[in-house]
Amino acid sequence: MQRFLTPNALRTLLPVLSLAALLGAIFYLQPRTMSYFGLNLLLNLAVPIALATIAQMFILCVNDLDLSLGAFISLTACITATWLFDTPFLGILALLACIAAYGVMGALIHLRNLPSIVVTLGMSFVWTGIAVLILPTPGGSAPDWIRTLMTLKPAFVPFPIIASVVIALVVHIGLMRSATGAVLRGAGGNPKSVERAGWSLLRVKVTMFSLAGLFGVLSGMALVGLTTSADANIALRYTLLSIAGGILGGGEFVGGRVSPIGAVIGAITLALAGSFLSFLRLNPDWQIGAQGAILILVLALRLLISARENRS
Amino acid sequence: MTALIQKPWIWAWIGAVSMWLIITIVTDIGAGAEVMSAAASFGTFFVIVAIGQMFVITLGPGNVDLSIPACMTLSATLAMKFMNGDPSLLLPGLLISLGVGLVIGTLNFLLILFLRIPPIIATLSASFLYQSTAIWSNRGLRVKPPELLGDFAVAKVFGVPFLTLAALVLTVAMAFLLHRTRFGLSVLSIGQNQKAAKLAGVRVERVRFVTYVMCAVLAAICGFFLAGFSGGAALNMGEQYLLMSIAVVVIGGTSVAGGFANLTGLWGASLFMFLLVSMLNTFGLSAGFRLIFTGAIIVAVIVISGRKT
Structure with missing residues (x-):
């Protein structure tokens, strides 16, 4: 028993256990959710949140923090609901430009040695500004193929679950199991040694920020597929959700220690937390506060695990 | 001249003066004078929170207080609700506000100390709780400040807002605190090299505690007077102060890597x-x-003024 429950295993298990506990509580409070339809409804919004969390994870991995992600996802949602719907070619170009802009942001942060929180906070104004110009009032429409994809009803397993597993596995294989992935994570763990080994830190940063941009774009598209319209503030809360999800999923803030599978699980946990709180009939005033409390609780649990790690 | 150019605060002032010149040229000198007076009033609130944020940022990488907006909102909401427009309760109201700052600063520090998480995450998570408390305590309604507080917040002495003068005095006091006292020098030394500071006998955790409490108390006071200035406490009153507090500190020439602070630049x-x-x-x-x-423009200024460390 002692051998299996090593601190490292516990750290990996913590997100899974939190999710299981939460699901158990929801099933107990509202047994009708324990069905194909119920799960589909519960987990509906988990896909865009999971994609946003993965985006934030790439940034966390190189020891930065992105406070503009929510504004950025709102922007990509606006582009998806307008240009990608009306003139797909222009829409694709615009979304690619968004990804490139993220790469440039990464280059700027690296070259000038700037604090990422200040730069991203400043950029969040720019993203919101562009989004307001594209879509001054809520509206737009979801491109049919995205709508079809997001509302798929596969047999037996609800679509959000399949999508989450696919996202987690793809990123896990790319980042945790590939040689390039090891270098990318190493740049967060020990930048100097990665640089001495002949890798360009600039390229690493640009790659990671571009990947974050890519997943931000995917998150915006997925969101529009669900809501069928967009507005300039549609995803502002995703900034905090993505940071919280990454932390719940076992990500550390320094040292390139991240976990894509954990991040997706963390995101699903947060998506469920909202439903759980409403099933509890908790005063809605405390909804935001409860998220903060959950975050602090998980961090405290993790501290207990690290304390064990240090002792052994 | 070169000595002047090398001052860390110079870019912020060049920026401020050129903005003012552009406004005056586009409109007229009367409007220029008016906008200057408004800038002094609003700028005062930025400076008050930025002083606290500056001390926190000076502690070194990772030290940022993201709970400032929530702290301002909670302090203003609780104080305005308590006073309920009664000017005789002004002093107890201010004390409540100070108390909120003390409690929030202490909570922030305890989270950082005991959970051993970066202050960014600690203050961010905790700010949700503060914000929720503010929502719960007043359901988002705007409570009017006592008339006396409102008058005081907009009062002017020889055309200069009284609060601006008070903030200038505060700035001088803080400059003294930073450069001439044991506490200020400890903050600077921790920011430059925490290990060396510790070995030199600086009580790092105690200094950090005081710094976070000071930041929260200043935010609480700012919230109190801002509510008086803008006709009441509102749930989103602190919103823009998150970016402002950080941007003002960085643009003002304080090193984001910590260890070097500049109060002149804040103004x-x-x-x-x-x-x-x-x-x-x-x-x-x-x-x-x-x-x-x-x-x-914020990003551009930060890119231009950002020095390699």
């Missing part, structure tokens, strides 16, 4: 930020373009 940067937004308004730009320019 220049606060005026610059206010005048920048006013200038964009003067041009009659739409909301979208205003946001884009505000963000782009």
Whole structure:
């Protein structure tokens, strides 16, 4: 028993256990959710949140923090609901430009040695500004193929679950199991040694920020597929959700220690937390506060695990 | 001249002066004087929170207080609700506000100390709780301040807002605290090299505790007077102060890597930020373009003034 429950295993298990506990509580409070339809409804919004969390994870991995992600996802949602719907070619170009802009942001942060929180906070104004110009009032429409994809009803397993597993596995294989992935994570763990080994830190940063941009774009598209319209503030809360999800999923803030599978699980946990709180009939005033409390609780649990790690 | 150019605070002041010149040229000198007076009023609130944030940021990488907006909102909400417009309760109201700052600063520090998580995450998570408390305590209604507080917040002495003068005195006191006292020098030394500071006998955790409490108390006081100034406590009153507090500190020439602080720059940067937004308004730009320019100029200034460390 002692051998299996090593601190490292516990750290990996913590997100899974939190999710299981939460699901158990929801099933107990509202047994009708324990069905194909119920799960589909519960987990509906988990896909865009999971994609946003993965985006934030790439940034966390190189020891930065992105406070503009929510504004950025709102922007990509606006582009998806307008240009990608009306003139797909222009829409694709615009979304690619968004990804490139993220790469440039990464280059700027690296070259000038700037604090990422200040730069991203400043950029969040720019993203919101562009989004307001594209879509001054809520509206737009979801491109049919995205709508079809997001509302798929596969047999037996609800679509959000399949999508989450696919996202987690793809990123896990790319980042945790590939040689390039090891270098990318190493740049967060020990930048100097990665640089001495002949890798360009600039390229690493640009790659990671571009990947974050890519997943931000995917998150915006997925969101529009669900809501069928967009507005300039549609995803502002995703900034905090993505940071919280990454932390719940076992990500550390320094040292390139991240976990894509954990991040997706963390995101699903947060998506469920909202439903759980409403099933509890908790005063809605405390909804935001409860998220903060959950975050602090998980961090405290993790501290207990690290304390064990240090002792052994 | 070269000595002047090398001062860390110079860029913020150059920015502020050029913004003011542009506004004055586009409109007229009367409007220029008016906007200067407004900049002094609004800039004062930026400076008050930025002083606290500056001390926190000076502690070194990772030290940022993201709970400032929530702290301002909670302090203002609880104080205004308690006073309920009664001017005789002004002093107890201010004490409540100070108390909120003390409690929030202490909680922030305890989270950082005991959970051993970066202050960014600790203050961010905790700010949700503060914000929720503010929502719960007042359900988002605006409570009017006592008339006396409102009058005081907009009072002027020889054309200069009284609060601005008070903030100037505060700035001088803080400069003394930073450069001439054991506490200030400890903050600087921790920011330059925490290990060396510890070995030299600086009580790192105690200094950090005082710094976080000071930051929260200043935010609470700012919230109190801002509520008086703007006619009441509102749930989103602190919103723009998150970016402002950080941007003002960084643009003002304080090192983001910690260890070097600059109070002169805070004033220049606060005026610059206010005048920048006013200038964009003067041009009659739409909301979208205003946001884009505000963000782009902030990032540009940070890129230009950012020194390699």
